[in-house]
Amino acid sequence: MVVRAYNEELAYLEKKSPYKWEIKKGFQPNMRVEGVFYVNKFLEKLMLEELQNACRPGMIGGFLPGVKQIANVAALPGIVHKSIGLPDVHSGYGFAIGNMAAFDMDDPQSIVSPGGVGFDINCGVRLLRTNLFEKDVQPIKEQLAQSMFDHIPVGVGSKGIIPMNANDLEEALEMGMDWSLREGYAWAEDKEHCEENGRMLNADSSKVSMRARKRGLPQLGTLGAGNHYAEIQVVDEVYDKWAAKKMGIENVGQVCVMIHSGSRGFGHQVATDALLEMEKAMARDKIEVNDRQLACARINSNEGQNYLKAMSAAANFAWVNRSSMTFLARQAFAKQFKLTPDDLDMHVIYDVSHNIAKMEQHYIDGKPKHLLVHRKGSTRAFPPYHPLIPVDYQLTGQPVLIGGTMGTCSYVLTGTEQGMNETFGSTCHGAGRALSRAKSRRNIDYNDVLEKLQKQGIAIRVASPKLVMEEAPESYKNVTDVVDTCHEAGISKKTVKLRPIAVIKG
Amino acid sequence: MSINKVKALGYPLAAVFDANDQKSFRMLILWLEENILHTYVPEKRTELQNVDSPSWDTAFKNYCVSCSSPIKSTEAMDQLEWLLGVAIRLTYNKQKNKFDSETKKTLEVSTDVPMIIPSDNPIDNLDVNSSDFKEGIEKLADLLNISKHPDHKITLEAIHKFIIKRLNEEAIKNPSSILPKGEAFPLEKVKGHTIESKDSAVLHAMKVLRLAQLHRLRDLQTCINECIVAMQEVTSDPKTDTKLGKVGY
Numbered sequence: 001m002v003v004r005a006y007n008e009e010l011a012y013l014e015k016k017s018p019y020k021w022e023i024k025k026g027f028q029p030n031m032r033v034e035g036v037f038y039v040n041k042f043l044e045k046l047m048l049e050e051l052q053n054a055c056r057p058g059m060i061g062g063f064l065p066g067v068k069q070i071a072n073v074a075a076l077p078g079i080v081h082k083s084i085g086l087p088d089v090h091s092g093y094g095f096a097i098g099n100m101a102a103f104d105m106d107d108p109q110s111i112v113s114p115g116g117v118g119f120d121i122n123c124g125v126r127l128l129r130t131n132l133f134e135k136d137v138q139p140i141k142e143q144l145a146q147s148m149f150d151h152i153p154v155g156v157g158s159k160g161i162i163p164m165n166a167n168d169l170e171e172a173l174e175m176g177m178d179w180s181l182r183e184g185y186a187w188a189e190d191k192e193h194c195e196e197n198g199r200m201l202n203a204d205s206s207k208v209s210m211r212a213r214k215r216g217l218p219q220l221g222t223l224g225a226g227n228h229y230a231e232i233q234v235v236d237e238v239y240d241k242w243a244a245k246k247m248g249i250e251n252v253g254q255v256c257v258m259i260h261s262g263s264r265g266f267g268h269q270v271a272t273d274a275l276l277e278m279e280k281a282m283a284r285d286k287i288e289v290n291d292r293q294l295a296c297a298r299i300n301s302n303e304g305q306n307y308l309k310a311m312s313a314a315a316n317f318a319w320v321n322r323s324s325m326t327f328l329a330r331q332a333f334a335k336q337f338k339l340t341p342d343d344l345d346m347h348v349i350y351d352v353s354h355n356i357a358k359m360e361q362h363y364i365d366g367k368p369k370h371l372l373v374h375r376k377g378s379t380r381a382f383p384p385y386h387p388l389i390p391v392d393y394q395l396t397g398q399p400v401l402i403g404g405t406m407g408t409c410s411y412v413l414t415g416t417e418q419g420m421n422e423t424f425g426s427t428c429h430g431a432g433r434a435l436s437r438a439k440s441r442r443n444i445d446y447n448d449v450l451e452k453l454q455k456q457g458i459a460i461r462v463a464s465p466k467l468v469m470e471e472a473p474e475s476y477k478n479v480t481d482v483v484d485t486c487h488e489a490g491i492s493k494k495t496v497k498l499r500p501i502a503v504i505k506g
Numbered sequence: 507m508s509i510n511k512v513k514a515l516g517y518p519l520a521a522v523f524d525a526n527d528q529k530s531f532r533m534l535i536l537w538l539e540e541n542i543l544h545t546y547v548p549e550k551r552t553e554l555q556n557v558d559s560p561s562w563d564t565a566f567k568n569y570c571v572s573c574s575s576p577i578k579s580t581e582a583m584d585q586l587e588w589l590l591g592v593a594i595r596l597t598y599n600k601q602k603n604k605f606d607s608e609t610k611k612t613l614e615v616s617t618d619v620p621m622i623i624p625s626d627n628p629i630d631n632l633d634v635n636s637s638d639f640k641e642g643i644e645k646l647a648d649l650l651n652i653s654k655h656p657d658h659k660i661t662l663e664a665i666h667k668f669i670i671k672r673l674n675e676e677a678i679k680n681p682s683s684i685l686p687k688g689e690a691f692p693l694e695k696v697k698g699h700t701i702e703s704k705d706s707a708v709l710h711a712m713k714v715l716r717l718a719q720l721h722r723l724r725d726l727q728t729c730i731n732e733c734i735v736a737m738q739e740v741t742s743d744p745k746t747d748t749k750l751g752k753v754g755y
Contacts, residue, residue, distance in 0.1 A: 159752035163745055181734060184742025188731035218750075242695050327744065384697055385716075391723040395696055 006055040010048075013067070019489040023083075028071035028290055035070040037085030040485040043477060046434060047089070063091035064291065070099055072290040078103040078110025078299075080364055080371065084423050086378050087485035088432025088477060092118065094293035097377035097433075100426045105299060105359065105370040111287065112304045113296035114274045114311075116374030118355035121270060121311055122318035123228075123262030124195075125352050125401040127412065128326060129248045130333065131345040132255040134234045137501065144232060144336050145459040145502035151328040152230055153222045155463030155506040160221030162324050169217050173205040176316030180323035187347075190323065192390050194351040195380060196358070198319040200312035207310040209273045216266030216317055221324035225464065225506030227430075227471055228261045229406065230329065233498040236409060240495045243396035243414050247349045249496055256498060257333075257346070258410055259325050260403045262355065263318040270314045274307040299372055308357070315356055322351060349412070350390075350399040354379045354429035362424050373424055381415035381427040381492045389415075400492055404479040405431045406460075406471045406503055407453045411483045412496040419491035427492040428483065431476035444469035459502040471505070511590040515542065515597060525583060532557040535566065535586070542593045545573050634659065693717075 012027035016036075021044070023035030039047055050065040064072070066089045074083035079101055089098030094115025103110040137144060153160055162185070164172070172179040177198025180186035191198050223230060235254045238244045249256075263270075278295040281287075281303040287296060297303035326348065330341035337344060357374045382389050382398040389398040397414035404410040408431070419425050435443065446465055449472045453460050462468055469475070487494045513520045517537060524530045536554050539545060546554075546569070553565035563582075570577070570585050577588050598605055625631065632639060640658045647654050647661050650668055655661045671677070677684045696713045703709055 153751045157752070159750060161746045161748050161751040163747050163750060181738065182741045184738055184744040188734035188738075191734070192727060192731065242691055245689060246691070328746070331746075391720060391727050394720050394723070395691060 004055070006052045009051060009055060017489075019485050023067060023071050023074070025074075028068060028075060030075040030288070030290065031071055032076075033074050033079055033082050035067075035074045035083040035085065037067065037070060037089060038087050038485055038489045038491065040087070040481055040488065042481050043087050043485060046477065050091070063093070066091050066096040066098075069094070069096040069291070072294060073099055073101050073116070075290050076101070076103070076111055076113065076294065076296065077287060078107045080104050080369070081424070084378075084426065086423070086426065086428040087482040087489075088377065088428045088430055088479075090377075090433045090477075092376065094291060094295070095374070095376045098428065100373065100375045100378040100424065102360075102362065102371040102373045102424050103299065105372055108298065108300060110299050110372065111296040112299050112307060112357060112372055113294055113374065114271045114278065114307060115294055115296070116376050117271070117311060117357050118376045119268045119271045120226075120262035120264075120355055121267030122315035122353045123267075123355040124260075124318065124322065125354070125403045126194075126259045126322045126326060127349040127351075127399075127401050128257040128259075128329065128346050129349050130255045130257070132337075133251075134253045134255065134501070136337075137232065137234075137255050140336060141232065141459045141502050144332070145461050145504060147332040147336050148230055148232070148329060148502070149461035149504050151332040152325050152504060154225070154228075154230075154461075154504060155223075156225045158222040158224070158463065158506070159218045160324065161328070162221045164217060164220055166213070166217065169213060169220070170205055172220070172320045173208065173313040173316050174203055175199060176203070177319045177323050179316075180320050180327075185327040186323045190326065190348045190351075193348045193392070194319065195353050196315075198316075198323070198351070200315045202309055203312035203316050204309035205313050207306045208270060208313050212266050212269035212273065212310075212314075215269050216264065219264040219266065220317070220321055221328065222264065222321070223259075223261050223325065223504070223506055224264050225467065227405070228506055229258075229403075230260070230325065230504040231258045231410070231500045232256075232502040233258055233410060233500050235496055236499040237497040238495070239497070240396075240414070240493065243493075243495045244412075246392060246396045247399060247412065247496070248345070248347060249349075249412075256349070257329050258401070258403060258498070259322055259329065261318070261322055261325065263314045264321065266317045267314040270307075270310045274303070274310065277303050277306070311357065315353065318353070319351070350393075350401060352379050352399075352401050360424070362420075371424070373426075375426055377429045377432070378426045379429045380425055381413065381419050381423075382425045383415045383417040383420045386415070386420070386425070396495075397493070399495070400427055402428060402479065402483055403430050404500075405473050405476040406449075406468070406505060407456060407458055407500060408473045408476075408479055410498045410500070411479070411494060412498070413483065413486065413492040414495050416490060416493055423491050427486045431473075431479040431482060433475060434477045435475040437470045437475075440470045440472060440475040444472050444474055453503070458500055460505070461503070462505045464506065468505070511594060515590070515593055525586070529557055531582065531586070532562055532566075535569075535589070538589055538593050539569070542596055543573065543589070545569070 012024045014022045016022050019038055019040055021037050021039065025031040025034060047067060051067050054065040066085060069091060070083050070085045073095055081102060083101045085096060086098040089096050101116060177186055177191050177194060181191060233256045235249055235252050238252060275295050278297045281297040281301055282295060285298055330346050333344055333346060334341050355376055357372055360371055360373045361368055362371055379400050381400045384395055384397045393399060397416060400413040400415060402411040402413060413427060415425055419427060446468045449468050450460065450465060483494060486492045512523055517534065523534060536557065539551060539554060554569060556562060575585060575588055577584050643658045643662050644654060646665055650665060652664050652668060672684060693713055
């Protein structure tokens with residue numbers, strides 16, 4: 001890393017509009033394209049402070065500041081257009097979380113990097129609607145939260161209640177949501193309203209290590225820990241009436257269920273395995289990167305292909321996982337209300353992936369290009385009429401589900417044409433951390449956090465309360481700032497705001 | 507019946523040929539052998555020539571074997587059918603060029619002039635361009651509240667679609683099953699996207715086309731979902747076992 005004084009660093013950053021900054025070439029060595037990041041004035045302060053802190057003499061260790069990470073990604077072979085930081089960007093392993101980048105598939109030098117996908121492969125958010133209203137749920141929300149907690153196993157080391165053997169897992173890895181459909185855990189309409197239709201076709205379970213399978217098998221159908229949650233939410237505000245109607249959201253007060261989860265230990269192991277393999281490939285193919293956390297391999301190399309196939313299997317795992325939890329959530333509701341999930345109209349509004357790499361076609365300088373798009377902590381947000389979004393959302397654009405942090409609100413956005421042109425049809429994914437986990441543990445008391453939630457009238461069920469402060473709203477950026485920035489910058493459009501009334505957490 | 511084949515081969519007695527008449531049948535076989543098949547040398551044909559003899563049937567059986575007929579059936583008619591086929595093939599191969607060019611000519615003529623088959627169905631004999639017919643369609647369109655196209659046949663197509671979809675037995679019994687639910691998406695909210703035109707009529711038309719296309723896509727997706735559901739009837743067996751569950755720390 002180049003060591004410069006903060007003022008000198010600032011010379012490389014230019015504010016292009018109230019919501020958009022550009023990182024010029026030269027900020028980090030060998031930048032092939034410019035970097036860009038979207039922030040409003042509050043988030044801007046956080047970004048620059050982080051950089052300023054890193055510029056102080058003697059600051060070594062930990063992750064690089066987000067701006068530096070975006071610039072390092074801009075130096076990777078085969079990158080096109082720009083290295084893009086979304087408003088919730090914060091430091092992560094190699095790539096910043098909230099950093100997206102696309103690599104030209106036709107360039108033999110282009111790379112794929114597990115750091116650009118993240119450890120929790122195909123972590124994502126799913127939103128179910130119901131035909132219930134807040135007044136129906138408030139009186140029994142404690143029972144409902146308990147019922148959800150009883151159905152969906154949570155926490156580190158939790159195990160699922162859907163019986164599966166090794167053979168089932170093998171099939172699920174290849175089939176994704178089609179497995180859930182075949183076995184009857186999902187509805188046909190769920191598949192229709194899921195990104196990629198809930199199945200990556202290039203998945204190859206033979207590229208997945210034994211260790212990953214062993215970790216994955218008992219964890220299917222579990223929520224996990226960390227920032228994952230299942231929430232019962234109510235519609236708090238509707239910004240775009242017609243788009244909301246298309247999603248089946250009719251009015252303020254309507255009850256929804258949000259599930260935020262990923263591929264659990266399975267995806268983590270796939271990423272870990274790939275990182276080891278790629279270090280060797282980098283030495284062999286003489287791939288030079290600015291940060292050794294940016295381990296990568298050429299897309300067409302064996303290592304690159306193996307990773308993509310295993311990653312797809314992990315993505316399928318995550319979809320089966322979310323489908324299983326959808327099934328369990330539907331059961332929990334059905335039991336409480338003594339109605340079938342059908343009667344409760346518990347349809348999936350949409351299911352997004354915010355940690356994934358996908359092959360997509362985009363226009364660069366007016367020419368169609370095949371790209372490998374890495375989205376880490378970034379959600380796909382395709383505009384109206386895009387052929388890859390469900391027919392129900394052709395007029396509105398793809399729904400984008402932004403999960404807030406525990407106790408704060410969540411949003412539904414829609415994709416825009418401008419986002420397609422500027423950010424490869426990508427937008428933010430959530431609040432984004434402001435404090436590291438360790439810092440949160442030191443600074444916040446978990447009793448305060450739980451008490452505060454209670455005061456807000458939110459029913460909460462947690463498996464490990466002592467870890468709750470890591471996920472306290474104070475540890476995160478303000479999700480409203482993040483979403484507003486995306487809206488103002490035009491890369492996605494606000495549609496609905498949701499507020500939690502019950503939280504189930506690891 | 508093989509009468510067309512017999513005629514095509516130019517059998518002089520085709521007009522009076524009767525397959526069920528023993529003598530007529532035997533005469534045809536003899537004619538086929540003498541004029542086309544030539545399986546026997548002329549000297550060996552005596553038994554076949556003797557069409558009134560009681561031993562003719564045996565002679566015919568032997569003859570079929572000599573022709574290496576693959577027909578296992580003991581029915582004389584089946585054998586005749588096969589022999590006629592062989593005879594036609596031989597005749598065709600002898601004058602292949604002539605037949606091919608004739609066929610070509612016939613085909614060209616027949617594609618130019620559509621073959622008209624007189625029909626008993628009154629609808630087939632309708633003059634769809636008569637003013638009576640046009641007037642009828644217009645009246646029907648008014649009645650069903652369908653806007654008219656300058657080409658009355660297109661209006662008719664629209665009426666047809668409407669009746670099939672909205673006025674079928676099921677729909678009349680249970681009208682709510684086909685009425686679209688929810689509020690309609692206003693046309694002015696439909697974004698143009700890549701449509702570039704300043705003419706509001708063109709824009710409007712493009713939007714309508716888009717909506718029509720979406721409607722078709724929706725129907726297709728519904729079909730797909732129905733297929734999945736039909737498959738689930740067979741395969742689905744969701745189970746849960748709470749004993750397996752474990753909450754983490």
